[in-house]
Amino acid sequence: MMRLPLFEFRMPRTIDEAVLILDGEGPKAMPLAGGTDLLPNMKRRQQVPKTLMSLRYIEDLNRVRMEASASRLGACVTLADIAADPRFRNGLTALAQAASLVATPHIRNMATLGGNLCLDTRCNYYDQNYEWRKAIDFCLKKDGDTCWVAPGSLKCMAVSSTDTAPALIALGARVRLVSRLEEREVLLGELYNNDGLDYIKRKPNEILAEVLLDSLHGWKSTYWKLRRRGSFDFPVLSVAAAARFTESGVVEDARIVMGSAASRPLVALDAAKTLVGRPLNGESIAEAAVLAARIAKPLDNTDFDMSWRKRVTGEFVTCALRELRGDDVSGERLSYMRTHSH
Amino acid sequence: MILVTLPIESQKTAHIRLTLNGEATDVSFAPYKTLLEVLREDLGHTGTKHGCELGECGACAVLLEGKAVLSCLLLAVECDGKSVLTVEGLGADGKLHPLQDAFADLGAAQCGYCTPAILVTAKALLDSNPNPSREQIREALSGNLCRCTGYQQIFEAVEAAMIKIAGKTSC
Amino acid sequence: MRVIGVPRRRVDARAKVTGQTRFADDIFLPRMAYCKLLRSPHPHARIRKMDTSRAAAHNGVYLVLSGKDLPIEYGILPVSQDEQALCVDHVRHVGDPVAAVVAREELTAFEALDLIDVEYELLTTIADPEEALATPAPRIHEYGEEGNIHKRVSLEFGDVEQGFAEADEVFEDTFFYQGNTHLPIEQHASMAIKDPEGKLTIWSSTQTPHYLHRALAKVLQMPPGHIRVIATPNGGGFGGKSDPFNHEIVVAKAALLLDRPVKICLTREEVFYCHRGRHPVLMKFKTGVKKDGTITGMHLQTLIDGGAYGSYGVASTFYTGALQTVTYHVPRYKFQGCRTFTNKPPCGPKRGHGTVQPRFGQEVQLDKIAEKLSIDPADLRLRIAESSNAVTANFFRLSVVNLSECIRRVVKNSDWKEKFRKMPDGRGVGLACSAYLTGAGLPIYWNKMPHSGVHIKFDRGGGVAVFCGATEIGQGSDDVLAGIVAEVLGLETFDIRLYTGDTDLGPVDLGSYSSRVTIMAGNAALQAAERGREMIAEAAAEKLGVPKERLRFADKRVFDSAAPEKCLTFAQAVCNAEARFGTIGTMGSYTPPKSPALYKGGGVGPSPTYSYTAAVVEVAVNPATGWITVPKIWIAHDIGRALNPTLVRGQVEGSVYMGLGEALMEEQEFRRLPKKLSHALVHKFPSMLEYKSPTSLDMPEVITELIEEPDPRGPFGAKEVGQGPLLPIMPAVANAVYDALGVRIDEVPITPEKIMKALAEKKAGRTPRFGPNHFPKVNWPEALRVPPPWEGGDGNAVNDVPRAAKHNPEKEKVLSP
Numbered sequence A: 001m002m003r004l005p006l007f008e009f010r011m012p013r014t015i016d017e018a019v020l021i022l023d024g025e026g027p028k029a030m031p032l033a034g035g036t037d038l039l040p041n042m043k044r045r046q047q048v049p050k051t052l053m054s055l056r057y058i059e060d061l062n063r064v065r066m067e068a069s070a071s072r073l074g075a076c077v078t079l080a081d082i083a084a085d086p087r088f089r090n091g092l093t094a095l096a097q098a099a100s101l102v103a104t105p106h107i108r109n110m111a112t113l114g115g116n117l118c119l120d121t122r123c124n125y126y127d128q129n130y131e132w133r134k135a136i137d138f139c140l141k142k143d144g145d146t147c148w149v150a151p152g153s154l155k156c157m158a159v160s161s162t163d164t165a166p167a168l169i170a171l172g173a174r175v176r177l178v179s180r181l182e183e184r185e186v187l188l189g190e191l192y193n194n195d196g197l198d199y200i201k202r203k204p205n206e207i208l209a210e211v212l213l214d215s216l217h218g219w220k221s222t223y224w225k226l227r228r229r230g231s232f233d234f235p236v237l238s239v240a241a242a243a244r245f246t247e248s249g250v251v252e253d254a255r256i257v258m259g260s261a262a263s264r265p266l267v268a269l270d271a272a273k274t275l276v277g278r279p280l281n282g283e284s285i286a287e288a289a290v291l292a293a294r295i296a297k298p299l300d301n302t303d304f305d306m307s308w309r310k311r312v313t314g315e316f317v318t319c320a321l322r323e324l325r326g327d328d329v330s331g332e333r334l335s336y337m338r339t340h341s342h
Numbered sequence B: 001m002i003l004v005t006l007p008i009e010s011q012k013t014a015h016i017r018l019t020l021n022g023e024a025t026d027v028s029f030a031p032y033k034t035l036l037e038v039l040r041e042d043l044g045h046t047g048t049k050h051g052c053e054l055g056e057c058g059a060c061a062v063l064l065e066g067k068a069v070l071s072c073l074l075l076a077v078e079c080d081g082k083s084v085l086t087v088e089g090l091g092a093d094g095k096l097h098p099l100q101d102a103f104a105d106l107g108a109a110q111c112g113y114c115t116p117a118i119l120v121t122a123k124a125l126l127d128s129n130p131n132p133s134r135e136q137i138r139e140a141l142s143g144n145l146c147r148c149t150g151y152q153q154i155f156e157a158v159e160a161a162m163i164k165i166a167g168k169t170s171c
Numbered sequence C: 001m002r003v004i005g006v007p008r009r010r011v012d013a014r015a016k017v018t019g020q021t022r023f024a025d026d027i028f029l030p031r032m033a034y035c036k037l038l039r040s041p042h043p044h045a046r047i048r049k050m051d052t053s054r055a056a057a058h059n060g061v062y063l064v065l066s067g068k069d070l071p072i073e074y075g076i077l078p079v080s081q082d083e084q085a086l087c088v089d090h091v092r093h094v095g096d097p098v099a100a101v102v103a104r105e106e107l108t109a110f111e112a113l114d115l116i117d118v119e120y121e122l123l124t125t126i127a128d129p130e131e132a133l134a135t136p137a138p139r140i141h142e143y144g145e146e147g148n149i150h151k152r153v154s155l156e157f158g159d160v161e162q163g164f165a166e167a168d169e170v171f172e173d174t175f176f177y178q179g180n181t182h183l184p185i186e187q188h189a190s191m192a193i194k195d196p197e198g199k200l201t202i203w204s205s206t207q208t209p210h211y212l213h214r215a216l217a218k219v220l221q222m223p224p225g226h227i228r229v230i231a232t233p234n235g236g237g238f239g240g241k242s243d244p245f246n247h248e249i250v251v252a253k254a255a256l257l258l259d260r261p262v263k264i265c266l267t268r269e270e271v272f273y274c275h276r277g278r279h280p281v282l283m284k285f286k287t288g289v290k291k292d293g294t295i296t297g298m299h300l301q302t303l304i305d306g307g308a309y310g311s312y313g314v315a316s317t318f319y320t321g322a323l324q325t326v327t328y329h330v331p332r333y334k335f336q337g338c339r340t341f342t343n344k345p346p347c348g349p350k351r352g353h354g355t356v357q358p359r360f361g362q363e364v365q366l367d368k369i370a371e372k373l374s375i376d377p378a379d380l381r382l383r384i385a386e387s388s389n390a391v392t393a394n395f396f397r398l399s400v401v402n403l404s405e406c407i408r409r410v411v412k413n414s415d416w417k418e419k420f421r422k423m424p425d426g427r428g429v430g431l432a433c434s435a436y437l438t439g440a441g442l443p444i445y446w447n448k449m450p451h452s453g454v455h456i457k458f459d460r461g462g463g464v465a466v467f468c469g470a471t472e473i474g475q476g477s478d479d480v481l482a483g484i485v486a487e488v489l490g491l492e493t494f495d496i497r498l499y500t501g502d503t504d505l506g507p508v509d510l511g512s513y514s515s516r517v518t519i520m521a522g523n524a525a526l527q528a529a530e531r532g533r534e535m536i537a538e539a540a541a542e543k544l545g546v547p548k549e550r551l552r553f554a555d556k557r558v559f560d561s562a563a564p565e566k567c568l569t570f571a572q573a574v575c576n577a578e579a580r581f582g583t584i585g586t587m588g589s590y591t592p593p594k595s596p597a598l599y600k601g602g603g604v605g606p607s608p609t610y611s612y613t614a615a616v617v618e619v620a621v622n623p624a625t626g627w628i629t630v631p632k633i634w635i636a637h638d639i640g641r642a643l644n645p646t647l648v649r650g651q652v653e654g655s656v657y658m659g660l661g662e663a664l665m666e667e668q669e670f671r672r673l674p675k676k677l678s679h680a681l682v683h684k685f686p687s688m689l690e691y692k693s694p695t696s697l698d699m700p701e702v703i704t705e706l707i708e709e710p711d712p713r714g715p716f717g718a719k720e721v722g723q724g725p726l727l728p729i730m731p732a733v734a735n736a737v738y739d740a741l742g743v744r745i746d747e748v749p750i751t752p753e754k755i756m757k758a759l760a761e762k763k764a765g766r767t768p769r770f771g772p773n774h775f776p777k778v779n780w781p782e783a784l785r786v787p788p789p790w791e792g793g794d795g796n797a798v799n800d801v802p803r804a805a806k807h808n809p810e811k812e813k814v815l816s817p
C-alpha cells in the first residue's frame, strides 16, 4: 500500500486563521482541499509538505452566490456540486461541462474548484512513484536537473491539465487571492505562467478564496475534452469556447481557450478575433480552427502522440464553434467524450 | 534501564469519533493514515479494497455522508464526526441489501475485488436517483474499474435491484 | 438436471457481496510485520557492493535481507530456473528486487529502503528482440540458445513449399502485437507465518499454489511436507499470478527467520514489474490458398520479446505456433519461433497465452485473403473451419468442433450480410474466429500423476465437503466443483462445503491456468461424486429393497424412480452407507488423454478438447481524426455445455472486455532515455491511470450466444470459456476498421494515430496500411520434420530420435501451460 509521508496537520476555521498559518509556516505548508491532487503527489513523494492545512472547515470557502449581475464561487465548492447545479447553464455551460468531465464521479465528489485551478502541472516523467523517478535520476521539476521531455531545456514543460481553468478563462473569470497582509483579484487568464515548475502566480502564503464571474447574459459557451477513456483520464487537449451573438447571429465577442496544450491554458486571441463581426459560418469557423491550432504546441509528455493531439485541436475548435451556433454535434460529443452528461 | 523509542509512524496519536455503518465508533491511529488504512488496519473493516491508493481505480470507494468518495485520498483525521458507510454496513438484520442480492444472483461479482466499492457507489446512486437509466448507471460507475466482468452484468444487477427496491417502497 | 445448466448464484457470491471474501491482503495477524522490496533502478547492471547496515539499524526495522540470503535459483519451468528471490549480483530490469526490509510499519520499511546503499556497474541494455539478436553480449542470462536468444524452435509438418506451389495465391503479411498486462485490480499480496511447530504456512494471491509449493521447497531447502501454501481467492489473475514470485519467497524466509507473521502487498507499480503479461510478438505469415479459399500451406514465423526472465516463455514460444491448425484446416504447416531476452519485466502467460498474437495475424490475413478472392470472410471461414474429431497437421486431436455454428450465429445476430461493405463511410463491421485449449495436456514438470484430484467427505448429517487444490481466481472454479457434486448427489450447491487452493487439505490440482479447471478438477469431482453416489446407492438399494439402477438422487433424497415414495433423505442414506461400508470418503482424479503429438515440442498445444468462438465487431471511425468507437459486439462461443450460464456469460463478456482493451488502448510500453544522460529503460507508465483499462463508459453492448453441444470429454459436456472469447476481438476490430475506411492496421493496439497514418498512406496512393514491414533474419535451427497424419506420419519427427526411445524422465523437461 502506498503510504503518505509524515506531516503536521492544521485545521483552521476561518480564512484569517488560515492565512496566519500559511504566513507562519512558509512554503513548507500547503493547503489541502479535496486532496485528490495533493495526496497522490505526496504518496509519490512529488510534494512533501511539512504541514497540511485543511480548508475543509472554513465555511466561507463553501459558498456559492449567484446573482444576475455577477457570481462568486467559493474555492471549496466541489466539482460534483458545480456539475449538478442547474444554475450553471446558458453562459456557464462550459464550466459545468468541464467540471462534469474531471476524473471520475468519486473524485468529483471530493475535488474542489480551487484545487482544480491550482492543480499541479503534469508530465509522464513526473507523475510517477519515487522509485520510478529514481530510475530516471529524477527530473528538473523535482529532485533532478534534466528535463527528459526537452533535454537541454532550462524550463520544465509539464502540462497544465486542469479542466475548469480553460472553461473559466473563456468565461472571463477572476480569482480572489488572500494572504495575511493583502487581498487581490487576478484575471484567471493571468494567473498562470507558461512554466511547468513555477506554473501559478499564487504565492505560497495566499489562499485562492473565490472565483468571480461577471454576468454572462447573452453568452453561450461550451467545453470539449480529449482523453483516451470516458472517465479517469486527465485532458490531453481541451477547447473552451464562449461567444456572444447579436440577434442576427453575428459574433459580438468571443473567447477560445485551449487546455493541456502548454504549461498554462492558451488563449487563442487571433482565433477569437477573427470571429468577431461575422456570423459563425463554415469559413469563419475554419479560419478560427487554423489559427487556434497554430499556437497549440503539445509535447511528448502525456498520453497520445503529440502531432496527433495537435491535429485534433482544429477538429475540436470546429466542433465547439458549430455547437455554439446551434448545430447538433451531440454525435461527435458522445463519440469523443463517451458520455451523455451535459 | 533500556530506553525504548517508538518510531513516530507507529504512534497512534490521532483520535476520531465517527459513525461507521450506523455505529458510533472511536478510533486511534497514526495521523498520516488515510481512511482506507484506518478502516482496514485500525478498525478491522477489510471489506473496503485497494488497487492503487492513488485515486486511479475506485476499489476503495466508501460513502461519506452518503456520497461516494475514495477512501485512499481522504485523511482519516478529516472524518471526525462524519458518517461512513462501507460494504459491511449495506445489509441489515442479517439480510442482504437488494443490490447485494442482485449482484450475487446475476454474476455481477466475479473475483469480487471491485465489488464492495461498486456496491456502495450503486447504493449512493439509487439513494439519490431511484430510477436511473442505463446511461446514468454507466456514468455513476465510471469511477470503478472492474477487470473481470465487462460491466454488463453489473449494470443488469443494478437495474434488477432498482426494480426490487421500487417494488418494496411502492407497497 | 437441476443444478447443471441452470443460471444460479455462485457458491461464493455471498462472501463477495458482503466484503467477507478474505483476499491475501485482508489477513492481519498478531505481531505481524510488513515487508518492502528494494528494486533495481537500472535495467541491466552488476551489483558491485551492497551495504544494508544503515537500514538494519533504523528504528522500527526488524530485518534486512539481500541476495545472499536466498541464492537458490527457481522458475516456473524446469528448463528456466533463472530467477533469484533477491538478485545476488546481476539485475536484469528496472524493478528487479535486490533487498528486502521487514519492519513494524510499512512506512518504516519503505523509508528504510533508501538507507540501503548499492553500488552498480552498468551494462549494455537490450530494449527489443532485434537488439537482442544483434547484441549477443553481454548476455542477460548464461543459458539459452546463444547470445540473448532464449529459445528457438522450428517445426515442419509436411512440405510447405509444395503447399505454396499448389496454391493459386500466396499471401505474405507481417504483423506486430504489442505487449500488455493483466492488471488484476488486486495487487499481489502474501502473508507468511512460522507455525508453532516451526513449519511454514503462506497465504498468497497465487493461481498456482502447487507450483509455488515446489518453488518454496526448493529455494528454502525445506521438505515440501513442512510447507503449506494457501491460495487466497485472487482478486483477478488472468495469468498474472501463475509464477512463483520473489516476494512470496522473501516473506516466507523472513517469517522463518523472525518467527513472526510477515506480510507484503505490492504497489501497483510493483505489479507492473512482476508482469508475466502478453509478449510483444512480431510475426510473418505466409499462406497459400486455392481460389475457393482452401489453405494449401502456411508458414509462420514469430519473434518474441521475452523480457528479463524465462517464466513460461518456452511454452509461450511454442504456443505462438500451436493453434493455427486447430481452427482451420491447414494441410501443410511450418512454424518457427524465437524468444529473446530483453531488459524489461518478464513476459509470460496472459489470458490466451501465446496464441493471441498469431490469432490476430491469422484472422487479419484471412480478411485480406477473402477480399482478394472476393469471398465473404464469413463464408471463407465456413469453408475452411476444422471439423469434429479431426487430427491436425501438428497432431492435435480435436473433439467436438462447433466453429461453423458460431460463425453462422454471429452472422445472423449482427445482420452481417446487410452490413459488411455496405455501411456508410466511417462505419464498418469485422469478423474473426478463434480456438482455445480446454486445459493443457501436460503439466509443467513431467510426471505421470493426475493433473487434478478431488476428495469428498460425506457427513452423517448429510453434509458434503469437497477438497481440491483448485484455485478460485474469480472464474468460478469453486462453483464448478459444487455444481458438479451437487448435481450428481441430488443436492443444492449450498449443501456443499469447499476446501480449495490449500496444499495441506486437498489433493493437488495444478492450478488455475490454461482453462484447465472445469475439465480437470470438474472431471475429478465428477468421478469422486459418482463413486460416492455408487456406495450410497448400493447401501440404499439394499435398505429399500429396490434395484440399484432404479434409484435416483434428487431434492436431497434418494428414491425409487418407479415408486418415489420409497425413499431415504440424503442424510439417512449417508448414515446407511456408513453403517454398511464404514466412513465414507471418495476420491477422483483426472489425467488428460495421451496426445498423438510425439515430436519434441508436441507437449505444448494438446488439450482434451478445444473451445471455439466467433465474433463480429462494429466500429465507427472519424475520418478526420481517426477517433474510433465500438458501438456493439456480437459473439458466439462453443462451450460444450454451460454448467452455470450466468458465470459462462460473465467469462465471455469479461474476455470481450479485456480483448477490447488490448485492441484499442492497453499497452505495456517502455521508454529508453538518452544513453549519455541516464541508462534507464523504464516502463512508460506503471500506473492504473496511464495503463488504459476501459471504463464502464468505454464498454459497448455485447450480445452473447452460447452454442451448446456437450463434449464427451468435458464434465457434463463442458468446455472452456475463460480465455477463448478474448481472441477474436482484436482481429475483428482491425477487420472492422478496414471495412469502415479501407485501411489496414496490422498492429495492436489500433489507435487513432495509427489510423491517421494509414489514411495518409492511402491518400498518397501507397498501400493503405499501418504495420511492420520486415521480419529480421533469425538463424533458425533445422526444422524437425513431422509428416502430417494424411502423409502417413506417426507423430514423430523423421529427423529426430523418436520420443519413446529417448524417454528419460530424469532429464526430460516436457513443457506445457
Ligand SMILES: Cc1cc2nc3c(=O)[nH]c(=O)nc-3n(C[C@H](O)[C@H](O)[C@H](O)COP(=O)(O)OP(=O)(O)OC[C@H]3O[C@@H](n4cnc5c(N)ncnc54)[C@H](O)[C@@H]3O)c2cc1C
Pocket: A030, A031, A032, A033, A034, A035, A036, A037, A038, A039, A040, A055, A075, A076, A079, A101, A102, A103, A104, A107, A110, A111, A112, A113, A114, A115, A116, A117, A118, A119, A120, A161, A162, A163, A164, A202, A206, A207, A208, A209, A232, A233, A234, A235, B054, B055, B056, C689
Ligand atoms: C485519477 C485522477 C484523475 C484526475 N483527472 C482529472 C481531470 O480529468 N481533470 C482535472 O482537471 N483534474 C483531474 N484530477 C486532479 C484533481 O482531482 C482535480 O484537479 C481536483 O479538482 C483537485 O482539487 P482538490 O480539491 O482535490 O485539490 P487538492 O489536491 O486539495 O489541491 C490541489 C493543489 O491546490 C492547492 N490548493 C487547493 N485549494 C486551494 C486554495 N483554495 N487555495 C490555494 N491553494 C489551494 C493545494 O495545495 C494543492 O497544491 C484527477 C485526479 C486523479 C487522482
Ligand code: SF4
Pocket: A122, A123, A124, A125, A126, A139, A140, A141, A142, A146, A147, A148, A149, A150, A155, A156, A157, A158, A196, A301
Ligand atoms: S517537462 Fe521536463 S522537467 Fe518538467 S516534469 Fe516533465 S521531464 Fe520533468
Ligand code: FES
Pocket: B049, B050, B051, B052, B053, B054, B055, B056, B057, B058, B059, B060, B061, B070, B071, B072, B073
Ligand atoms: S485504491 Fe485505487 S482509487 Fe483508491
Ligand code: FES
Pocket: B108, B109, B110, B111, B112, B113, B114, B115, B145, B146, B147, B148, B149, C185, C235, C236, C474
Ligand atoms: S469482479 Fe473482478 S474486478 Fe470486478
